[in-house]
Amino acid sequence: EIIYSFSEVKQLADAIRSMMIRGSGAIGLCGAYGVYLAAYQSKGDPENIKQAGELLKRTRPTAVNLMKTVDEMVASFKGSGEDVVAQLEEKAVEIIERQLQFEYQLGENGAELIEDGDTIMTHCHSGALGGAGYGGRALSVIRTAHEQGKKIHVFTCETRPYLQGSRITAYELKKFGIPHTLITDNMSGFCMSKRMIDKVVVGSDRVSANGDLANKVGTYMHALAAKEHGIPFFTATSSHTIDFHTPSGKAIEVEMRDSSEVTQIKGVPIAPEGTKALYPSFDITPNRLITGIITEKGVIQAPFETNLRKVREKVDILQ
Numbered sequence: 001e002i003i004y005s006f007s008e009v010k011q012l013a014d015a016i017r018s019m020m021i022r023g024s025g026a027i028g029l030c031g032a033y034g035v036y037l038a039a040y041q042s043k044g045d046p047e048n049i050k051q052a053g054e055l056l057k058r059t060r061p062t063a064v065n066l067m068k069t070v071d072e073m074v075a076s077f078k079g080s081g082e083d084v085v086a087q088l089e090e091k092a093v094e095i096i097e098r099q100l101q102f103e104y105q106l107g108e109n110g111a112e113l114i115e116d117g118d119t120i121m122t123h124c125h126s127g128a129l130g131g132a133g134y135g136g137r138a139l140s141v142i143r144t145a146h147e148q149g150k151k152i153h154v155f156t157c158e159t160r161p162y163l164q165g166s167r168i169t170a171y172e173l174k175k176f177g178i179p180h181t182l183i184t185d186n187m188s189g190f191c192m193s194k195r196m197i198d199k200v201v202v203g204s205d206r207v208s209a210n211g212d213l214a215n216k217v218g219t220y221m222h223a224l225a226a227k228e229h230g231i232p233f234f235t236a237t238s239s240h241t242i243d244f245h246t247p248s249g250k251a252i253e254v255e256m257r258d259s260s261e262v263t264q265i266k267g268v269p270i271a272p273e274g275t276k277a278l279y280p281s282f283d284i285t286p287n288r289l290i291t292g293i294i295t296e297k298g299v300i301q302a303p304f305e306t307n308l309r310k311v312r313e314k315v316d317i318l319q
């Protein structure tokens with residue numbers, strides 16, 4: 001496991017932008033700690049803290065946890081000076097503890113949906129509680145089911161071009177002793193058509209108020225295939241990732257990354273020079289393809305707009 005340490009907010013922002021740190025939960029917590037770091041470095045200068053918050057929020061536009069945790073931190077302090085440093089340290093710890101508690105609880109709720117003998121497909125890396133880095137919802141469900149003694153098998157999609165599914169998810173599954181098979185992103189339709197997959201559980205970067213889901217590009221394609229084959233499709237997320245200010249998936253900004261991340265692998269070209277490429281980092285899965293949204297408050301089903309609103313009433317403090 002790699003431990004990173006950052007002494008400057010700019011370094012941390014670069015690490016989020018360059019995907020050294022990634023995944024919605026993990027970058028959300030980094031946002032919280034980034035604001036604290038700014039307070040520590042500036043000895044509690046409010047203007048400096050606010051500017052650091054804006055810098056952190058500009059790093060990646062799709063995952064809503066980052067915006068929410070930064071805003072929550074910046075709105076939470078009063079005054080200036082060393083007292084602000086102490087206030088923000090306490091707040092950052094509160095946010096991380098809350099997230100861990102949510103992940104534990106949503107893991108319990110989601111594991112109830114998993115049956116003994118199930119094969120579950122996941123996409124990208126939605127890490128497990130206590131795994132490599134914080135954040136993570138899909139693996140929290142999978143890991144809880146495994147720890148309950150259910151004999152499960154996981155299909156993890158490699159997730160080109162960053163290969164989170166093979167580099168990180170397969171690593172964590174191995175670490176937790178959960179049997180798994182690595183597939184490339186384009187194999188899910190084949191595996192579903194052969195009844196090799198019973199359920200799909202993915203993470204989420206943002207869920208809009210009507211239940212549309214933004215998650216790693218490829219998620220939509222898996223959801224379509226799952227619908228075609230009558231395979232339940234879940235997203236595992238905390239209520240913190242539901243964005244009630246965004247009415248539907250159409251309003252979610254999808255991060256477009258540099259095309260060289262598609263035409264090269266670690267700087268080595270894999271396409272003829274000058275080839276045009278596209279890299280939308282996420283896609284939007286419409287709510288009609290989603291069976292349920294697993295949260296720490298329970299599993300939310302259609303009609304999503306109404307049922308998500310009920311969740312909002314219980315968690316208003318986070319919005």
Ligand code: RUB
Pocket residue numbers: 022023024025026063123124125126127134135136137138162164202203204205215216217281
């Ligand atoms: C990561 C990704 C993950 C979600 C949920 O994308 O799409 O599925 O962020 O992760 P990227 P988690 O690698 O581009 O950040 O449940 O860990 O928050």
